[in-house]
Amino acid sequence: MSHPQEAAEFLKDPAKSKWHDDTLWFIRDKRDKMSHSVPEWEELRELASSIKDNVLGNLADYLEEFERNATKNGIKVHWAANAQEHNEIVLSILKEKECKAIVKSKSILTEECHLNPFLEKNEIEVVDTDLGERIVQFLGQPPSHIVLPAIHLKKGEISELFHEKLQTEKGNEDPYYLTQAARHHLREKFLAAKVAITGVNFGVAETGEFVVCTNEGNADMGVHLADTHIACMGIEKIIPKRKHLGIFLRLLARSATGQNITNYNSHFRSPEAGKEIHIILVDNGRTAQLGREDFRNSLKCIRCGACMNTCPIYRRSGGFSYKSTVPGPIGSILSPGLDLQKHSSLPFASTLCGSCTDVCPVKINIHEQLYRWRQEITKAQGTSVKELSMMLGNGIFKSPLAYNYSGKMMRLALKNLPKSMIYNPLNVWGKQRDLPTVPKESFKEWYQKNRS
Amino acid sequence: MSIKPKPHIALFIPCYVDQFYPNVAISTLAVLEKLGCQVSYPMNQTCCGQPMANAGFERDTVGTTKHFIETFAVYDYVVAPSGSCVVHVKEHSPKVEGLEKEQAELHDKIFEFTEFITDIIKIERIDGSFPHRIGYHSSCHGQRGLRLSSSSELNEKPFSKAKKLLENLEGLEWVELTRTDECCGFGGTFAVSEEALSVQMGKDRLDDHHAHQVEILTGGDMSCIMHLQGIAQRQNQNLKFKHLAEILNEAMS
Amino acid sequence: MSSRDSILGKIRSLNLAQKALPEIPDFKGAENLVDRFRTAILGNKGEILTPDELISKLESGVYPTVYSSVTEFSNLANQALPTDSHTFAKLDLAILKGQFGVAENGAIWLEDSDLGLRAIPFITEHLVIVLDSKSLVSTMHQAYNRIGSQYSGFGLFIAGPSKTADIEQSLVIGAHGAKSLMVVLV
Structure with a gap:
């Protein structure tokens, strides 16, 4: 199904879709309050954006610097051109460690690479340890939001799921009770795991360290108890210097959830005695996006999810309606670069309202890029403006948007045709909306009579 | 001038x-x-x-x-x-x-x-009378494209060029909405290509105006108003709709 | 060609324009650091205790197993640092010393030398961080200035107890890490 069909499905449960909208708006509102309390907020956004501009212009140098320093610190650095190679690298490390079960904290990159199904096919048990991710993993679903993976679920659904999977009391929907059940369940997994996988929020070229931010502490529980830590990082996550973390950590959590900062902000520079850290630097379409001038700065994204929380479309259509690993506005400008045909309806799933651009902590011009992708998509599909005019004007009275193709004829038609013909089932505009009342003359006619 | x-x-x-x-x-x-x-x-x-x-x-x-x-x-x-x-x-x-x-x-x-x-032309205030309760729909392209008013997302001093023109009209009550600048869902072809979402967004905007007892919904873009009015009429709502220019013209006469 | 060389080669072949790094201005931040820090910690759902309050908590016996790397409180602890952090799977309370705190967000910096074992602040059921109130800095910029180029294999900012809102956005304290964070300001 395309985005419009998925969205229509989502809206069929009005109570739930309203809850989804209100909940994400509440987070956006918290983000507003938090960002408005920082007087230099707009300056921080500008700084973050400029730092990322510098990174994108010097990416190869920074990656080499990062590799050099990380290696010096005793971290093993791997490079993966694509998802397949990334997954193979992970698997080879696991084989070397004779590891059959891993714990994994939230990593959008491993979702993008479809690491879980790959490992499961190779008979390795993967346990997602972020609570939201564990919930969707139990359901066999992908996350519906990059920061709030289970935001599409109600506590009743989670209670039922935990009753089945974790033997919690039937009907107990108390979030504290359910979270404690997950805590106990996951603690066993943490204590048993030999290898832990995490994503990366920032890699620092200057020091070769990388930073992982969580609220639950699941990334740290995993890696510090395991012998081997595998960190998966998109090549665009590099920042030049340690002091730049000051900028990004001030922006990240405030934008994401309206917190001052995430609870745990861990800086990994070298492995703990007797242990190993591996980092996999992944391209998977990023160098191609870097080569697209109009879309290059989508790579500035720090995955805060603020554009999802603010997007009036996302809030009312849910993350799954996008059918892409990263949903929402940022996903709609990243995904077409990975598969234009598959994601062709996404850049149109927007009114170009621009809220995403204004909320973005690294000032990605998201709505402008949505507009640009539209141009690319119609070109690639070989459609022409005639088809658009057919869509809107097919039976000229169907939509007031057809005005510029038909103008006066449309007014005449609206005036003279019976309502039953105007509001027929094929008239998309008129399904739930009246058309404007037709005036006796256009402005042009009035002006001619009165002024010329 | x-x-x-x-x-x-x-x-x-x-x-x-x-x-x-x-x-x-x-x-x-x-x-x-x-x-x-x-x-x-x-x-x-x-x-x-x-x-x-x-x-x-x-x-x-x-x-x-x-x-x-x-x-x-x-x-x-x-x-x-x-x-x-x-x-x-x-x-x-x-x-x-x-x-x-x-x-x-x-x-x-x-x-x-x-x-x-x-x-x-730097008109500081417009005098006239318009004794009605007004809800302003801030159209996205004007707001975030032309910066006709401050964006709720940005940390900036609140301003609204439309409010500046309307606020001195005698009797006019300017209503503060809950979501001051959320999109109405018109979006050009979006209105037909994503019909379900478009209408839901419009209904939600209208609900905000109704919740604040708005009498006349106004704005600077008739496209948004056409969409909102279309939904309101279909639902027999008694909200009235006017472009900002119509209000100013009536008030000044 | 290795993937490394092909990725780096692809990037270099684009010949992108170089843009200079911006200077970071000296953002001042809050003036009353202790007040601001206190507010931030409470907002993060942590607690602030005096040393005496901590001592009376410890003496009350609510924490059967206690580890302390802070000498002032080690007479009230009953656990020694193990070689394997799994040993602390049932640890009730860990007392660690923080290097400094950040007033704007309540984040406290600790490094390997403060932790003993990296897992301790996560695996413990409850966590106490002892912090010198004179160590507070205003913003994250000042925090990184203070860390400077010092080397630690691992360092982290802790800002509160482990928490989640993944179930219907209801805030729950105590997800995987410590269920409470008590900051003792000295």
């Missing part, structure tokens, strides 16, 4: 306003004239090309854009009662070969109606 000698202002009326909302265009003309401007309406004007461009066919609007530039080249200013069309002309109309200079000039001299009044 501070500008001299008297500049010649061209009125640009979006095509759907011309066809469906002549009173909005008449009011725009009347307000500008009441403020002492010399205004003409070039008769051969057509659409700015926005619906095609936003649907992904910017490249097919070169002819439209060329015609637009030529039509308005001789005027000192171009004023339109639509933020959306003005943003399109400034930012999304394709480059027209041979008319680079005229096109650049056009981008500097075209203004949305309220910003023209507040920023160019």
Whole structure:
């Protein structure tokens, strides 16, 4: 199904879709309050954006610097051109460690690479340890939001799921009770795991360290108890210097959830005695996006999810309606670069309202890029403006948007045709909306009579 | 008025306003004239090309854009009662070969109606009477594209050019909405290509206005209002709708 | 060609324009650091204790197993640092010393030398961080200035107890890490 069909499905449960909208708006509102309390907020956004501009212009140098320093610190650095190679690298490390079960904290990159199904096919048990991710993993679903993976679920659904999977009391929907059940369940997994996988929020070229931010502490529980830590990082996550973390950590959590900062902000520079850290630097379409001038700065994204929380479309259509690993506005400008045909309806799933651009902590011009992708998509599909005019004007009275193709004829038609013909089932505009009342003359006619 | 000698202002009326909302265009003309401007309406004007461009066919609007530039080249200013069309002309109309200079000039001299009044002819306040409770729909393209009002997302001093023009009208009650600047869901072809979402967004905006006992919903873009009014009428809601120019014109008379 | 060389080669072949790094201005931040820090910690759902309050908590016996790397409180602890952090799977309370705190967000910096074992602040059921109130800095910029180029294999900012809102956005304290964070300001 395309985005419009998925969205229509989502809206069929009005109570739930309203809850989804209100909940994400509440987070956006918290983000507003938090960002408005920082007087230099707009300056921080500008700084973050400029730092990322510098990174994108010097990416190869920074990656080499990062590799050099990380290696010096005793971290093993791997490079993966694509998802397949990334997954193979992970698997080879696991084989070397004779590891059959891993714990994994939230990593959008491993979702993008479809690491879980790959490992499961190779008979390795993967346990997602972020609570939201564990919930969707139990359901066999992908996350519906990059920061709030289970935001599409109600506590009743989670209670039922935990009753089945974790033997919690039937009907107990108390979030504290359910979270404690997950805590106990996951603690066993943490204590048993030999290898832990995490994503990366920032890699620092200057020091070769990388930073992982969580609220639950699941990334740290995993890696510090395991012998081997595998960190998966998109090549665009590099920042030049340690002091730049000051900028990004001030922006990240405030934008994401309206917190001052995430609870745990861990800086990994070298492995703990007797242990190993591996980092996999992944391209998977990023160098191609870097080569697209109009879309290059989508790579500035720090995955805060603020554009999802603010997007009036996302809030009312849910993350799954996008059918892409990263949903929402940022996903709609990243995904077409990975598969234009598959994601062709996404850049149109927007009114170009621009809220995403204004909320973005690294000032990605998201709505402008949505507009640009539209141009690319119609070109690639070989459609022409005639088809658009057919869509809107097919039976000229169907939509007031057809005005510029038909103008006066449309007014005449609206005036003279019976309502039953105007509001027929094929008239998309008129399904739930009246058309404007037709005036006796256009402005042009009035002006001619009165002024010329 | 501070500008001299008297500049010649061209009125640009979006095509759907011309066809469906002549009173909005008449009011725009009347307000500008009441403020002492010399205004003409070039008769051969057509659409700015926005619906095609936003649907992904910017490249097919070169002819439209060329015609637009030529039509308005001789005027000192171009004023339109639509933020959306003005943003399109400034930012999304394709480059027209041979008319680079005229096109650049056009981008500097075209203004949305309220910003023209507040920023160019610098009217500090408009006096008149309009004893009604007003809910303002801040259209996204005007707001975030032209910065006609502050964005709730940004850490900036709150401002609204429309509010500045309306707030001194006698008896007018300006309503603060819960979601001050959320999109109404019109979005051009989005209104039909994503019909379900578009209508839901519109209903949600209307609910916000109803929750604050708004009597008249106004705004600077008739496209958003057409969409909202269409939904409200279908549901037999008793909310009234007017373009900001209509309110000013009625208040000033 | 290795993937490394092909990725770096692809990037270099784009010949992108170089843009200079911006200077970071000296953002001042809050003036009353202790007040601001206190507010931030409470907002993060942590607690602030005096040393005496901590001592009376410890003496009350609510924490059967206690580890302390802070000498002032080690007479009230009953656990020694193990070689394997799994040993602390049932640890009730860990007392660690923080290097400094950040007033704007309540984040406290600790490094390997403060932790003993990296897992301790996560695996413990409850966590106490002892912090010198004179160590507070205003913003994250000042925090990184203070860390400077010092080397630690691992360092982290802790700003509160482990928490989640993954179930219907209801805030729950105590997801995987410490269920409470008590900051003792000295």
